[in-house]
Amino acid sequence: MTRLRTTAVHGGRDDLADLGVHALPIDLSTTYPIPDQTEGGYALQAFAEGAAHATSPVYSRLHNPTVARFEQALAALEGTSAAVAFGSGMAAVTAVVQAACVLTGKTHVVAVRPIYGGTDHLLSSGLLGVRTTYATADEVADAITPETGLVVVETPANPNLDLLDIAAVVARAGDVPVVVDNTFATPVLQNPAAHGATYVLHSGTKYLGGHGDVLGGVVACDEEHAAPLRQVRIITGAVLHPLGGYLMHRGLATLPLRVEAAQRGAVELAARLDAHPGTGLVRHPSLPGADPAGLIGTQMRGPGAMLAFTTREDPAAVVRRLRLVTPAVSLGSVDTLIEHPAALTHRLVPDAAREASGVPANLLRLSVGLEDVEDIWDDLDQALSGPCEQDYIKPSSSGFREPAASH
Ligand SMILES: *Cc1c(COP(=O)(O)O)cnc(C)c1O
Secondary structure, eight states, X not given: OOOHHHHHHHTTOTTHHHHTOSSOOOOOOSBOOOSSHHHHHHHHHHHHTTOSOOSOOOBTTTOOHHHHHHHHHHHHHHTOSEEEEESSHHHHHHHHHIIIIITTTOOEEEEESSOOHHHHHHHHHOTTSOEEEEEOGGGXXXXXXXXXXXEEEESSOTTTOOOOOHHHHHXXXXXXXXXXXXXXXXXXXXXXXXXTOSEEEEETTTTTTOSSOOOXXXXXXXXXXXXXXXXXXXXXXXXXXXXXXXXXXXXXXHHHHHHHHHHHHHHHHHHHHHHOTTEEEEEOTTSXXXXXXXXXXXTBSSOOSEEEEEESSOHHHHHHTOSSSEEOSOOOSSSOEEEOTTTTTTTTSOHHHHHHTTOOTTEEEEEOOSSOHHHHHHHHHHHHTOOOGGGOOOBOTTSSXXXXXXX
């Protein structure tokens, strides 16, 4: 086993030298020649039973070599024997519920709020035929019934950076598999499987891709749990496009450097935001009191680059005054992104449940990017420091903002 930065650069590239290529090949084939159709039938059968490889990919919904290399690299970073990639983070969440509950006849999920609003909405919707009980991390054991097939947690949690002790939740879950959404921490800062998580889930759209130009998801786990996930992926067709596999795999090479650099900025910005008169509550695992269980240094290798804060003023007004920071959902990109969870990512979570899980209506979520931290600060500081009417940009009729006048 090489060290993290080395694994990030070299993972999933074992066959490139034999192929005589340096960059990751993008295999766009939808189908593969099968001169011996009996042999091809055995390959199809193997994939239908959840195999990772067979003598031919047969058809791109069953297997794709470009996506498989990305999976191998991500599994190496998470320290698991396998990983299974999907067309989006939500497709990955859906597949985990289908594999853990629908395929096994279980009808109940326990989830610890807050979680990503889309996951919350999926679990509350009943769409997959499962009922969800929301519990605190301490209440997980009490919430589990014989029908429970899965426990769903996020740490740090989207959007308020709540931390939870993965090993403690795994212990309370007993025999029930636990999925940890590791999107915020990335494998650079946290490996949930090492603390007993059965499934480690990522929205690859965020830090793994890292440049805001690819949608994808991935689940790292052992081979026993990977096989049903692959079966679900074949049946439902929730595959990752090979171009997405290529972009996320390429993103992994710089993932440690990007996360470490953005994290340095976030630590600095969290301290300054905490002291700013325009903010109320500031949430970042680096701040005093944010990690009472001492998880940083044991479960996590650092506090990460996501933070959240409440505003004294209308959060929408603060966002409208920003000039550099991108006002948009998503996170983990090279540029700093800000969004208002109650209006956007967590809009579909009932207000009372959102408030009760520590996500107030005036909370803003900030994904710190790779710009010079002083420029990010200048922008946040002016936006939090009250109206500046001559700078005010009215939305154009199309709904897009006009370019700012230069001054
Ligand atoms: C964005 C996100 C998801 C969903 O991922 P998509 O790629 O948008 O489908 C799931 N979990 C977390 C924590 C996220 O931030």
